[in-house]
Every structure is written in structure tokens, then in C-alpha cells.
Amino acid sequence: MNDLQKRTWAEISLENLRHNYRAIRASLPSGCRFMGIVKADAYGHGALAVSRLLQEEGADYLAVSCLDEALELRRGGIGLPILILGHTPQEYTPTLIENGLTQTVTCLAKALEYSAQAERLGLSLKIHLKLDTGMSRLGFLCGGSYFEEGVENICRACSLPGLEPEGIYTHFASSDEDGEDSAAYTRGQLALFLRVIEAVKARSGLVFPLRHCANSGAVVRYPDAALDMVRPGLLLYGYGDPTGKLGLKPCMRLVTTVSTIKFYEPGTSISYGRRYTTQRRSRIGVLAVGYADGLPRLISNKCSFYTPGGFARQVGTVCMDMCMVDLTGMPEVDVDSEIELFGEHNDITRLSDAAQTIPYELLCSVSKRVPRVYLQA
Numbered sequence: 001m002n003d004l005q006k007r008t009w010a011e012i013s014l015e016n017l018r019h020n021y022r023a024i025r026a027s028l029p030s031g032c033r034f035m036g037i038v039k040a041d042a043y044g045h046g047a048l049a050v051s052r053l054l055q056e057e058g059a060d061y062l063a064v065s066c067l068d069e070a071l072e073l074r075r076g077g078i079g080l081p082i083l084i085l086g087h088t089p090q091e092y093t094p095t096l097i098e099n100g101l102t103q104t105v106t107c108l109a110k111a112l113e114y115s116a117q118a119e120r121l122g123l124s125l126k127i128h129l130k131l132d133t134g135m136s137r138l139g140f141l142c143g144g145s146y147f148e149e150g151v152e153n154i155c156r157a158c159s160l161p162g163l164e165p166e167g168i169y170t171h172f173a174s175s176d177e178d179g180e181d182s183a184a185y186t187r188g189q190l191a192l193f194l195r196v197i198e199a200v201k202a203r204s205g206l207v208f209p210l211r212h213c214a215n216s217g218a219v220v221r222y223p224d225a226a227l228d229m230v231r232p233g234l235l236l237y238g239y240g241d242p243t244g245k246l247g248l249k250p251c252m253r254l255v256t257t258v259s260t261i262k263f264y265e266p267g268t269s270i271s272y273g274r275r276y277t278t279q280r281r282s283r284i285g286v287l288a289v290g291y292a293d294g295l296p297r298l299i300s301n302k303c304s305f306y307t308p309g310g311f312a313r314q315v316g317t318v319c320m321d322m323c324m325v326d327l328t329g330m331p332e333v334d335v336d337s338e339i340e341l342f343g344e345h346n347d348i349t350r351l352s353d354a355a356q357t358i359p360y361e362l363l364c365s366v367s368k369r370v371p372r373v374y375l376q377a
């Protein structure tokens with residue numbers, strides 16, 4: 001980043017990422033593989049930088065949501081196997097194969113399409129089958145009355161020419177939630193997943209080298225769901241371990257600067273819609289960050305940020321490119337002072353709670369305008 005343009009930036013600690021990767025890896029059963037989830041630009045941390053580190057550390061697999069994300073990694077020199085978690089239109093089958101990408105197959109109809117395309121080329125496409133065991137999103141239906149049909153469709157899909165079934169997976173709906181109800185639901189999803197795999201084996205003799213279902217919530221709470229490979233995203237970036245047993249460290253620190261500071265008399269309204277009025281003579285700082293940088297407008301008047309003088313209350317409506325803080329009685333904070341919006345001093349959940357959302361959404365929302373600054377050890 002150009003120091004002259006110091007405005008708002010995201011510091012990414014590659015050391016913390018390395019630490020998190022190693023801590024998660026150390027918690028896994030021996031032989032269990034590691035698929036790093038780097039979709040959505042690695043949850044805002046920069047997919048290429050994160051993937052390079054994971055590759056260097058010996059991760060086994062990466063996953064992204066779509067073809068464009070996968071191609072970005074290949075162009076950046078990432079040679080690890082990459083699974084595309086979402087849909088890719090069948091016309092792109094040649095691109096998938098040429099780039100050595102693994103495609104998720106979520107139903108028989110799509111398996112037939114990919115098979116026909118691959119066969120025409122005389123090549124084969126590596127696939128992972130996705131089962132819908134209760135997330136009710138992508139995947140072969142296999143719960144309840146769909147069991148037999150699901151098993152049959154999976155067997156048929158796997159027997160098609162031009163497809164190389166390497167893996168099978170499912171996704172948990174509430175593995176990261178407390179309570180017996182969530183635990184029972186997650187256990188039910190895992191049991192159904194394993195029953196389908198058994199039934200496929202009994203019917204067709206097919207054995208999948210890579211059975212995987214553990215997202216971050218399951219890595220932390222359901223060790224027996226690790227199977228052949230785990231798929232953590234959030235944990236890698238330092239969040240999602242409620243008991244702190246893995247000792248993870250947040251990788252991103254979102255920092256802004258003070259553009260100007262003014263004193264206002266009591267009774268002065270601040271920002272759009274006049275939703276905050278000073279009660280006393282107030283020293284108000286203007287920060288160079290707004291919702292176009294990824295700071296949710298919903299946090300207006302509900303949050304505080306970490307300054308060199310301690311926590312300062314955010315006041316008034318968050319604007320597109322700016323917002324205001326109350327710096328009354330904080331002589332340590334001046335124009336150009338650095339303010340931590342979230343990071344090591346200001347836990348991201350304080351902000352995500354205020355915005356009625358989850359850390360995932362805040363991380364992904366840090367916009368393109370915000371330079372990522374990579375800190376090495």
C-alpha cells in the first residue's frame with residue numbers, strides 16, 4: 001500500500017493463518033486430509049495469498065464456490081487439487097478438465113450432462129458427489145422416502161463414462177450451534193451420510209477414497225465426522241471455536257484513520273437523518289471508512305472502535321465513505337491516528353452482533369477498495 005494514501009486497509013497476518021492451519025491440523029485424527037475453504041476470496045483475506053500459504057504448509061485440497069474462483073488460483077500458480085462446491089454449466093466441462101479441477105455433482109441430470117461432455121472429448125472429469133442429508137440446498141436427495149432413489153441415482157451417476165468419482169460429501173446445517181436439537185440433527189445428517197455410502201457400496205461395490213462432511217462447526221464439535229478429509233473455512237481465519245480449545249488467532253485486522261476532528265456544542269446533530277445529537281460539548285472525529293468499505297450501516301450508533309485512547313463510540317449514521325466517532329476526553333487520538341474497526345483488540349463479534357449478522361458476512365463484505373496488507377513474521 002502507498003503510505004501516502006493511508007486511509008482504510010485490512011492487515012492480514014500470514015503468521016496467524018499458518019498458526020491456525022497447524023493448530024487445526026494437529027487436532028485431526030492421523031491420516032485425515034485437509035481441504036482449505038478459500039471461496040469468496042478466502043473470506044475476504046485474499047484467495048491467492050491464503051492458497052499459496054496452504055499449499056506451502058502441505059494442505060491436501062482447496063475448495064472454491066465457482067469456476068472463476070478456481071481459475072484465479074490456477075492462473076496464480078496453485079497446483080493443489082481444487083473442488084468447485086457450486087454449479088458449473090456443462091459447456092465449461094473442457095475448462096474444468098483442462099485445468100485439473102474437481103466438479104461437485106449434485107444430481108443425476110447433471111452427472112449425465114458432464115458425462116456426455118467429457119465423453120465427447122474422450123477425457124474424464126474428476127467429480128465429488130454431494131448429498132443433501134438435511135441442509136436442503138444442493139445435493140442428491142437421500143433422506144426418508146428418497147433413500148432408495150438417492151442410492152440408485154448415485155450408483156448410476158458413478159457408473160457413467162467420462163466421470164471419475166473421487167469423493168462424496170455432505171454439508172451440515174447446524175453443526176456450529178449449541179443445544180441438543182442441533183446436536184441430534186447433526187448426528188442424524190452424519191448417520192444418513194454414512195448409511196448412503198454403505199448402501200452404495202453394497203449395491204455397486206463402489207468405494208469413495210474421499211468421504212468428507214466436517215465444516216468448521218463439526219471440526220470443533222464432532223471429531224468423529226472428520227472421516228477422510230475435513231473442510232474448515234472460518235476456523236482457518238481464526239474464528240468459530242467457541243471454547244477456544246484450538247487457540248486460534250484472528251487473521252484480519254480492519255484499520256482506518258481519523259480524517260479530521262472538530263468540537264461541537266451540545267444539541268448538534270451528526271450525519272444523515274440526524275440520528276445522533278450531542279449531549280455535551282463533543283470532540284467528534286471523522287473516520288475514513290463507510291459502508292462502501294464493508295462497514296455495515298446497521299451498526300450506526302450501536303458500536304465502538306478501538307483507538308489509541310481506548311474504545312470510542314461510533315455516533316451518527318454510517319455514510320458510504322465515512323463515519324463519525326466520539327473522541328471527547330481522548331487526547332491520545334488525533335488526525336491520522338489509526339483506529340481498529342475489528343481485530344485483536346476489538347473482537348469481530350462485537351461488530352457482527354451489532355449488525356445482526358455473523359463474522360462470515362463482515363469478513364466477506366470488506367470491499368475491493370480496501371487494500372489487503374500482508375504481514376509476514
Ligand SMILES: *Cc1c(COP(=O)(O)O)cnc(C)c1O
Nearest residue numbers: 037085171215216231232233234
Ligand atoms: C463454505 C463451506 C464450508 C466451510 O464452512 P465453514 O463454516 O466456514 O467452515 C465447507 N463446506 C461447504 C460445502 C461450504 O460451502
